[in-house]
Amino acid sequence: MNYEEILSQKTQAIKFSGIRKFFDIAASVKDVISLSVGEPDFKTPFIIRKEAIKTLEKGKTAYTSNAGLESLRSSIAGYLNETIGVEYDPKHEIIVTVGGSEAIDAAFRALLNPGDEVLVCEPSFVCYDPLIRLADGVPVPIETKQENKFKLMPEQLLAAITPKTKALVLPFPNNPTGAVMRRDELADIAAILRERDIIVISDEIYSELTYGDEKHVSISEFEGMKERTIVINGFSKAFAMTGWRLGFAAGPAPIITQMLKIHQYGIMSAPTVSQYAAVTALRECRADIDYMVGEYDMRRKLIVNGFNEMGLECFEPEGAFYVFPCIKSTGLSSQDFCLRLIEEKKVAVVPGDAFGECGEGYIRVSYAYSINHIISALKRIREFINELDG
Amino acid sequence: MNKLVELLRKNARLTNNELAVMLGKTPEEIEKEIAELENEGLIIGYSAVINEEEVDRNSVTAFIEIKVSPQAEHGYDDIATMLAQYKEVDSVYLMSGSFDLSVTIRGTNLREVALFVSDKLAPIDGVLSTTTHFILRRFKEKGIEFPLIEDDERGMVGP
Numbered sequence: 203m204n205y206e207e208i209l210s211q212k213t214q215a216i217k218f219s220g221i222r223k224f225f226d227i228a229a230s231v232k233d234v235i236s237l238s239v240g241e242p243d244f245k246t247p248f249i250i251r252k253e254a255i256k257t258l259e260k261g262k263t264a265y266t267s268n269a270g271l272e273s274l275r276s277s278i279a280g281y282l283n284e285t286i287g288v289e290y291d292p293k294h295e296i297i298v299t300v301g302g303s304e305a306i307d308a309a310f311r312a313l314l315n316p317g318d319e320v321l322v323c324e325p326s327f328v329c330y331d332p333l334i335r336l337a338d339g340v341p342v343p344i345e346t347k348q349e350n351k352f353k354l355m356p357e358q359l360l361a362a363i364t365p366k367t368k369a370l371v372l373p374f375p376n377n378p379t380g381a382v383m384r385r386d387e388l389a390d391i392a393a394i395l396r397e398r399d400i401i402v403i404s405d406e407i408y409s410e411l412t413y414g415d416e417k418h419v420s421i422s423e424f425e426g427m428k429e430r431t432i433v434i435n436g437f438s439k440a441f442a443m444t445g446w447r448l449g450f451a452a453g454p455a456p457i458i459t460q461m462l463k464i465h466q467y468g469i470m471s472a473p474t475v476s477q478y479a480a481v482t483a484l485r486e487c488r489a490d491i492d493y494m495v496g497e498y499d500m501r502r503k504l505i506v507n508g509f510n511e512m513g514l515e516c517f518e519p520e521g522a523f524y525v526f527p528c529i530k531s532t533g534l535s536s537q538d539f540c541l542r543l544i545e546e547k548k549v550a551v552v553p554g555d556a557f558g559e560c561g562e563g564y565i566r567v568s569y570a571y572s573i574n575h576i577i578s579a580l581k582r583i584r585e586f587i588n589e590l591d592g
Numbered sequence: 593m594n595k596l597v598e599l600l601r602k603n604a605r606l607t608n609n610e611l612a613v614m615l616g617k618t619p620e621e622i623e624k625e626i627a628e629l630e631n632e633g634l635i636i637g638y639s640a641v642i643n644e645e646e647v648d649r650n651s652v653t654a655f656i657e658i659k660v661s662p663q664a665e666h667g668y669d670d671i672a673t674m675l676a677q678y679k680e681v682d683s684v685y686l687m688s689g690s691f692d693l694s695v696t697i698r699g700t701n702l703r704e705v706a707l708f709v710s711d712k713l714a715p716i717d718g719v720l721s722t723t724t725h726f727i728l729r730r731f732k733e734k735g736i737e738f739p740l741i742e743d744d745e746r747g748m749v750g751p
Contacts, residue, residue: 239750500595500615504610507613573603573614577606577610
């Protein structure tokens, strides 16, 4: 049977991501120490796990309503009000999804008509481009630059907008660069979008992991922006709940209603046990988040300093748990750097070009690892750099 | 909470440089702070957490509950400080509850620990009774989990 003819052209044209490809290589080498994964090294706080166990013991194993448990949607509304100061109606403006990724997928499918353009800040999470294509949209990358601290600049946005622009993906705090958009910078972006019918898909999955005294800011906070913004967030990163597969979207009712249709036919409802546990997460885990953020912050400083000391210029990230050092000084491509690092020193990091072409010349290094692990990995990378020079 | 103390508690081998970077201070400041902690007796020493049974398969560690009759004037201090002087003794604590002193003893084999209890500990004046508990397996010590219990199970999973 000729599967190529049978299978969807659109789907076949989508490639597995550069992260996946690289993980496959790393998995084949023995005794690799990794700084590559994109999930917390912390376990889900115990109180959340206990709530899940209790839920199972009580036999709450049925579907929930399609949009998610009412108590969870109310808690999410409360959480958003508390953290970004925007009020969402839990009945019509919030939907609970299977991770942030499902919410992103549903948002594209709810918004896009064939040929619609979606502006995507790059480097960024690998899922936007393929999901836009699967929804018949056209991804239009906007390259954020190191000299701008990998932030989206207003002039770049203006230059990229065409009559076909339907949406903007605003992924901050950013994976892989660690960049964040501060209040005044978002104000400039909001000023441009406010006059236009462009929807912002604001992927704020790393919002809690924002370092320094200034808190995370969402573009939906700005005047006229709530009606133009779908806020995507979830429990994976902030609460160390990646395996629970739970995220959410908050946005204008007409958009959420369409997303709900897609969700209801494709998913039915997000995992019930996870939803009950998530209510506990939102209500009782502020101290756990603060502890984890404090730990990440120390590691962040340690790893940035480590790369700068070995001569790999490293932008100081202000969010998420990645650093994105520049490796251009080695003369190697991102791919070659990572392949040789894994072969010669058995350290796995992810080539920057996996996150968009403009990530070439960089590597993504995760610091969701213990301090000891980071120190020994840095030592190996330093040896690698020294041997390259020598 | 003192972050420096917390970091050292987990890993006393972090360099002043590493500590300084993580805490946003200079290595000199760290050096000074550690010296102060030591001088004030807040940090009284540094030691490695050893996977004893891996180092020596016959090695034995025991917790011994001791009941003693407190002495006039000195209470439990005399017996406790005397016990602390034995090289076999790792820790000595005065406890609340159904016994008085808890002593940790490490020996190169079972017999050595047994003899220590019968020949050295039990005959001490004031020791009323002892109960010896042997460690069968270590899971966590000084905040550090022992290896092989749980590896990093995060797979290299990604979209």
